[in-house]
Amino acid sequence: MSAGSGRSRGGSGAIAAPGKYKVRMDMIVRDEVIALAEPVEFEAKILNNVTLEREDRNEVLTFSNKLSELVRVMRGAQQLTMDNLEKVIKMKQTVLVSSKGTNDMLTELKKLELELEAVIFKFDGSEAKASWEELDEIDMPLNRRLNAVLYSAWGSTHGITGTMKEGYKVLIEEFPPVLDEIKTLIEKINAFQSKLDNMNFQWTPDRVPEL
Secondary structure, three states: OEOOOOOOOOOOOOEOOOEEEEEEEEEEEOOEEEEEEEEEEEEEOOOOOOOOOHHHHHHHHHHHHHHHHHHHHHHHHHHHHHHHHHHHHHHHHHHHHOOOOOHHHHHHHHHHHHHHHHHHHHHHOOOOOOOHHHOOHHHOOHHHHHHHHHHHHOOOOOOOOHHHHHHHHHHHHHHHHHHHHHHHHHHHHHHHHHHHHHOOOOOOOOOOOOO
């Protein structure tokens, strides 16, 4: 059993800690939520088929919680990057069709577009020709490394291995500079958008035109 929201569609999470939980069943029909069963309490217990001591179980839970927080920030940062890439592409189109647009503007936007794509590449990398095992550790994209740690940690009933800890340690070292890079790019994008707004371009993303 994994700890997580009952509204989750697929996926998995950290193994739930022993204790009492409640489960309920709803059915969503269009915009209506229909209750099929009221909350029922149950108790999750440790099976007798594992060798973990209590301290080891706590270590697994603590590590899984830290890993979940890293997942939250990394996934959000990547989505933010992709959203801003889409914004830059739309701004480029606005500049192209406007009589106020200049080649310098297009060059600046193209540079931002390439920098955002480079950040996304750090997350996803390129597809391995045969398998990921053929890549050197230095070439491993962030998401691939993260998924490897997740796969091992979220299903673990035998403690946190050295490989899991090392993978997490590498991510904690490699990801923050990428996040800083994303923040810097967003500042540049917002500044460029403000410039377009001040020049009364016909439309830019997230701006409501006013008379």
